[in-house]
Amino acid sequence: MKPKQIRSLVFLASILAMAASGALAEEAISVTVDATKTPQKLLHTHLVMPVKPGPLTLYYPKWIPGEHGPDGPIANLTGLKFEADGRTIPWTRDLLDVFTFHLEVPQGVSHLDVDFDYIEPDGLSATDKLLVLEWNEVVLYPADILAEKLTYDAKLVMPEGWKFGTSLPVENQAGNQVSFKPISLNLLVDSPVITGEFYRSIDLTPPGEPIHHEIDMAADSADDLNMSPENQKEMINLVAESAKLFGTRHYRDYHFLLALSDHVAHFGLEHHESNNSRLPERTLLLPSSGESLGGLLAHEFVHSWNGKFRRPADLTVPYYEQPMKTDLLWGYEGLTDYLGPMLAARSGLWTQEQYHEYLASIAAMLGPGRPGRTWRPLLDTAIAEPGLSFARDGGWMNWRRGTDYYDEGDLLWLEVATIIHRESGGRKSIDDFCQEFHGGPNHGPEVKTYTFDDLVKTLNALAPFDWVGFFHTRLTSTSAEAPVGGIENGGWKVVFDDKPPKLEGRRGNPGNVYSIGLRVGGDGTVADAIVGSPAFEAGISSQMKIVGVNGRVYTPELLSDAIKSAKDTSQPITLLIVADGYFRTCTVNYHDGARYPHLVRDEARPDYLDELIKPRAGS
């Protein structure tokens, strides 16, 4: 969310300004984060807040942009203490909202000292050697003032010798202390910092490109930072291809922040002028480095246009206490999840074949791998995001469905791309849509909100079509079949055969999902058992553990062998299971051998799919 031009929120500003507040918007709040104890997983925050006497309400950020839910890590805020003129001021927490604190500012007090610790959860964002700091974790802010109206003077103290990267403009640096230029709360929260002992920054600005781009990497050892010249070239291509796709940028400069560690959580979080991305420690040293970089960084980069600049109005909130409505996440995340891989392929991070395999893996996952589609339409996966997306650990994803608005969004928007092409007689493409929808002059980070009607209007101007009917059908469908119209319009088909897929990353080998119906970890734990599959019908479900295969101790290889040798026989596969402390023998009747999804050409149609992923930037 960006201060400058949030048109739809201007009226809210005037309403909120009338509310009583013990805080003052005119003077900057100073925030100093002492990260010198990062190896011990403890950060300390000191705020100096201009206040006036009377009741004061402070918030800890709750609804975090890009996370689409009320998941601010409030449980990690500890050691909270308020002082004024050397006196401790008592506080209470709101009875109805755990993110809200109340206190009474005494007469004569103009500044409040606020101190608290933030516990870095083990395995999330801090290691012995690095830290990715998201400012929403380490600030409080006064109620009744819009995030864009609050100014923060932010300072970070790092462990000795650590270096840092961020899109935040720097005021000055002395040793391990860096002061940033005064900035609005919403831009501060939108601008994480990566810092570490082993740190490397690489310029990714394409030749002739006026706007600076770089990747700022911190890792658990120095060797991890050795990005190959090929990957560097491909990342520069990615930047160049983004200019061709969108025709404009909406940032002052751009920083890919990349943490490489086996001791952080692996995900990406988009920001307007940067992204906070994390991959396993040795990612850059592996043959699959391009696949990993393309899979994560291209998606997060696209968000600068789609999600940050163009954002569903319902997901655009003026401060972090206000709930978001998530029904348009199939646009925010779904379109991004389509455009990211497309750009990864255009830039060479992904090969054509990897792109095909990726689409095949999604189509299979949303077809035979997702019986949950028969009860829960795509739109509901978006609407339910704030409450249901964190149920991942308990398994059963095939039947619950999770954040399918990402993957199903890929197929949805691929189909949109092929319809634009078809209905315009080949004159318009998804690139024209992006230039129209995400274009306009670069004012730096700003938000331009949209509604469903705005999307449809832009599409109709390019290629008149029953877009409302199309989206309604796709968004409310409870068909068991995956929506593969885009793949088929593009001249390809999804098939299953016994050749394992050639993907390494999160889309990698689906294991035995499309044969006996099980996703099994290396230790035999069942991550998911497809409801209705042969294994499920044999009594197996999520969280059980396979310990034996046909009378031998379980290994993944033995299970694969058993599936192959049962093909075209009448011999069942016998699995010994541990469930709740009991052994049980399950008899799986499956005789069709290994099955993996792939794309094959449909020679009856032109190959538009590959046309869409050809490089545009001539590199």
Ligand SMILES: [Zn+2]
């Ligand atoms: Zn995303």
